[in-house]
Amino acid sequence: MAELEENADDVFELDRIRRLIDLMKEHDLGEIDLRQAGQRIRLRRGSAPTSPPTGTQPGLPLSAAAPPMRETVPTSGAGGAAAGGAAANPVEDERHVVYIKSPMIGTFYSRPNPNAEPYVRVGDHIDEATTVCIIEAMKVFNEIPAEIGGRVIAILVGDEEPVDFGRPLFKVDTRK
Amino acid sequence: MAELEENADDVFELDRIRRLIDLMKEHDLGEIDLRQAGQRIRLRRGSAPTSPPTGTQPGLPLSAAAPPMRETVPTSGAGGAAAGGAAANPVEDERHVVYIKSPMIGTFYSRPNPNAEPYVRVGDHIDEATTVCIIEAMKVFNEIPAEIGGRVIAILVGDEEPVDFGRPLFKVDTRK
Amino acid sequence: MYKRILIANRGEIALRIIRACRELGIETVAIYSDADRGSAYLELADETYCVGPAKSALSYLRIDRVISAAEVGNVEAIHPGYGFLAENAHFNEICRSCRIDFIGPSPQAMQQLGDKNTARGIARAAGVPVVPGSDGLVANESEALEFAREIGYPVLIKATAGGGGKGMRTANDDQALKTAFAQAQTEAKAAFGNAGVYLEKLIERPRHIEVQILADAHGNAVHLWERDCSTQRRHQKLIEESPAPNLPEDRRRAICEAAVRLVQSAGYTNAGTVEFILDQNHNFYFIEVNARIQVEHPVTEMVTGVDLIKAQIAIAAGEPLPFRQADIACRGAAIECRINAEDPEHNFRPSPGKIDQLLVPGGPGVRFDSHAHPGYVVPQHYDSMIGKLIVHKATRAEAIQAMMCALDELRIRGVETTAPFHRRILASQAFREGRMDTKLVERTRFD
């Protein structure tokens, strides 16, 4: 949203509208309606308006525009792994949930050896230094540190499953 | 953005509206509704304006919504002639303006012979049977009847100019 | 050479001709109907004129409108493409009477070969085999028996006024012929009020083999080898290829030479296709001449390296052929699949509409002749072909494999296409072994 606020005092700023439209298309929004201190931008996609707009409602929250920014985090096959970069999920009600992603391509191991206990289980509390798994690449067994602290709420890949760069491995609740 | 700021206090600034319309067409938007400090631009696509929006401020003309619905009638080169079919222009405030279009490809002649007067001039009143021009095709000189009645308000092609099927020839005001 | 020609066609063949003209430095005038207004390929023409509404009877088929466009556009020649006015001898004649060259054969040659009996006569005179038949009504049973014994069984009995299979019977021996002859006469009488029937040799499981020819105005004629177009569905060609598989080399030469003899006898010029049917013993019989460029011409271009559209234009402009027969080699194998906007899962019903996505295959030897592009709307008014996928490889087996890959790679969203159906045919044992005949597709379930 940061770039949208650059020219916040001019609702007619075309680039912003274009970006809003991109947002709408990308997220299949039917309508965008932004108002602020007498300003308003309202965009609606598709054809027939259902009900006529009923005038400006003061105090309508701008965060209505937030859902389209939700980062999609597929947990399916290796080829469809989520985009790399920031691990944090910016969705308001899940802002405390982050993903530990694979830093390399290789084979995932949840435990140091077949007879050992897993490094972590769902429900475990981890800190930045906790080893969460091993990824084997080129016969090298790389211990992977969590790099974030919190509680493990899901393990997203199976033992000995191939994982590639950026593949989400663990879902972590970072609330204390 | 420069050209937008030149007329930033004019919601009717055509270039801006044109670009908004482009955006709407390109992205299949149904409506754009922009307001600022008593100003508002609201554009809505699709034919059926259901009921007037209740939020309309008095004195704000709805005709700002007209441009996207206006049928574009290029009068330029033969290759870019307007779509055929209904000759009537559906725009509300120009519903009385219709175009006489060429029924065939050929060469346009405004008069029966080089020494004669033109069949019609701007300002002339015509009826359905009035011959408005000749179109020569394959050495045949075809007299073209108006097929509508009214007052000629523009002649859109020059003498001996090639015209193709559907090319607008005359602009006619059909009000009595 | 011409400075400026008009293209009296639309779609992929219009684009094909525009491209050839651009490469030759010839200006083009394109015509279009309301339904084709704004098509991207029109932008490649130097001038464009709308000749009428979507319905082709009111636009592309209107001779006066097309000629008028040619006059307005001030062209020296018209290329008719295929379909529409391409084999209309009257249009051909009008062009010439307006001092506009028709890029194709003379109206006379077109008319002669357009008449089946005249064409058969020309073929016979040129020593080209035709399907043996009675060439006239068979008066009675004994005449029928005599004739059947002469041409050999099986035979086909056809009503002279016939159509749609009415009054048509086959017979494998004398006894069957006696019954069938009476039945056919009765049925013909009932259906058409005319009991007249004639006899023809029945060709079982025929293959459709056609020979591409080029003939100039200076008496030179060559063939550019054959195409096998046996893979058809309800007389619509689906897959064409060159060379024909499983055709012994001596038969191949014989059929190609026969085609050249025929067009030379007929005084035919420009590009043309001589169609034959081939029986299972490789006997060939002349059927007809297609006096135009054909949809499937690219397979011949791929194996011979000759640009047939450019050749057509040069011939019409009076140039002699730039090669002799010995110069024309047939290299490798080429296959073409017609990609139609039809739904093979629903009895090939047309599937017009907007193409949302189009990803085209490519790489060495892969050619896609198409006027379609993402955002293109396939109109409902014309034939449903949206492109021709052509593959040229060293061997037929490689070409089949590459064509399957290309079909897999071709991604068209927004309309249904015949691509998956082609894929299944190509994967079939019968096709891979080159055992096609014109009824293969109809009697086979491809999985």
Next chain:
Amino acid sequence: MYKRILIANRGEIALRIIRACRELGIETVAIYSDADRGSAYLELADETYCVGPAKSALSYLRIDRVISAAEVGNVEAIHPGYGFLAENAHFNEICRSCRIDFIGPSPQAMQQLGDKNTARGIARAAGVPVVPGSDGLVANESEALEFAREIGYPVLIKATAGGGGKGMRTANDDQALKTAFAQAQTEAKAAFGNAGVYLEKLIERPRHIEVQILADAHGNAVHLWERDCSTQRRHQKLIEESPAPNLPEDRRRAICEAAVRLVQSAGYTNAGTVEFILDQNHNFYFIEVNARIQVEHPVTEMVTGVDLIKAQIAIAAGEPLPFRQADIACRGAAIECRINAEDPEHNFRPSPGKIDQLLVPGGPGVRFDSHAHPGYVVPQHYDSMIGKLIVHKATRAEAIQAMMCALDELRIRGVETTAPFHRRILASQAFREGRMDTKLVERTRFD
């Protein structure tokens, strides 16, 4: 033959290799970086793995990541394409130590030919001319004069530690050499702290001619004729063609045969390119061997009909070459233009971004090798090539004409491309007459 290979590359060459594998029935594992995630060509691979972030040093160039992907993907061989790890002998060796075939020459051959001095030695031993040079430092002026008289003027004086033109001088006669020698030494000393210089014959207005070779593991080596890549801008090839224009047939055969002798002496296998410079008297001098498939390989494919990628794979799998030298004809003329997302109006600055519209030319002999499609975003992280437009016609003049038409027809919106610049070069008298040298583009203003 292999069942499954990994493609250690991206973009058009990855797509090219995937297509070849699909036609061969080989499964493919593709790797990609974050920047290439979701690219359409990846969908044609059987498996895909992300190997790192956009930066190639952290993804496509990371040997451990690529090998790891090969292990995870369980492949038998890796095709490196061009660029990235293609000529990395270390990577080559690691592949083999991991029991994965590297589709290319042996690490030894790669290393030998990668070292300029060793390569020169091999060339000399094979009777292949090299640019005459001192092959070592020139101690003083009199040694320089002696050597210059021996190889003939003009000569080039180069700093042994040099680069970027520093310490480089030309001389046309003894007098000039005396001055230049001193200047070069002084400049080299100042710039690199090393006054050592060597002498080389200066080739004026050189042409870049390269020979495509294929060599199998059974001792068979053939050339696939030459390519002329003289049309360059700042050492970046812009236009490549085959055959080279204005090259007498005897010189052509000599240069091609020299290339084969060289690779055979080096024990080189797989596909490779032997680069020569050609002076204005058609004397040729060996420069280096490119131990990989090259960007411009399609022009050779067009004129010879040989699929070089498939040949590479077959050779790596141990198959003997399926043809002999005499089987490889060069037919017609092919030209390739590299279509880069660069703005020729602004000093060829990169123009990454989203391709909004892409209309691709077509028709007989037109090939467009590209991974781009409407909606494709050209990433800023890699080289700017978005496609290669290749045209194959009967003659060079026809190929030039067709290429100009194809460039006109190519419509790319959203990014700037080099297509208009290519168009201007092709239209120039110098190019049309085949009078290119490697500096033509830089010294010419194309209008």
